[in-house]
Amino acid sequence: MASAVQGRDCVFQLNITGGYKTVLCAKSFSLNVSADLVEITTYNDGSDPESGIWRDFDYDALSYTLSLEGIMKITDDTNDTVWEVISVITQFIEADFRMIFTDAESNTKQIDGVCLVRSVNLSATPNALVQQNIEFQGKGKFTIS
Numbered sequence: 001m002a003s004a005v006q007g008r009d010c011v012f013q014l015n016i017t018g019g020y021k022t023v024l025c026a027k028s029f030s031l032n033v034s035a036d037l038v039e040i041t042t043y044n045d046g047s048d049p050e051s052g053i054w055r056d057f058d059y060d061a062l063s064y065t066l067s068l069e070g071i072m073k074i075t076d077d078t079n080d081t082v083w084e085v086i087s088v089i090t091q092f093i094e095a096d097f098r099m100i101f102t103d104a105e106s107n108t109k110q111i112d113g114v115c116l117v118r119s120v121n122l123s124a125t126p127n128a129l130v131q132q133n134i135e136f137q138g139k140g141k142f143t144i145s
Contacts, residue, residue, distance in 0.1 A: 003104045012068060015096035016084045023081045029068045031099065031111065036060040064138035066097065066115060072122065072130035082120070082132050089117040094139055113142030 012029040013020040023029075038060040072082060088095055099111045115136035123131040 005101045005103045009102045009104075011100045012066075013098050013100070014081060014085070015098075016081070016088055020096075020098060021081055021084075023068060023070065027070050029066065029099070031064060031066055033062065033064045035062050062141075064113075064142065065118070066099075066136040066138065068132075068134040068136075070132050072132050082122070082134070085117055085134055086120050089120055095136075097136070110145050111142050112145070114139045 007028070010029070012023050014023060015021075036059075037057045039055055040058045041055045070082075085095075094114050094116050097113055097115050101109045115138050118135040118137050119133075121131075121133040123133070125131075
């Protein structure tokens with residue numbers, strides 16, 4: 001029996017330098033999948049007097065964005081991911097990502113894909129931790145396993 005997934009059991013990882021790294025100090029991350037729609041309304045053929053007055057739509061294309069909110073941490077090892085993300089955006093390169101969700105019984109779901117970095121925001125306020133907000137644009141399709 002599967003159980004609910006706690007936010008603390010979710011991991012967001014990027015493959016920037018040849019291996020996946022967990023993004024440190026992430027307070028939250030999200031995946032937003034959206035569909036472009038195209039109108040396919042047809043005019044009333046007379047068989048149903050109301051059929052031509054309602055707009056009708058169909059799917060056209062899918063896209064997705066990812067966002068990450070966290071606090072800055074500078075470490076002595078190679079896990080300074082926010083600095084690597086800044087390097088990715090300034091070099092106009094793409095990055096592989098994966099999101100891993102694990103429930104209390106160790107059941108997992110994983111989303112893998114490729115993304116472009118849309119923006120990196122570092123925000124410093126006196127007497128508070130430095131906030132980092134990163135926005136990604138999905139490129140192509142993602143897979144769920």
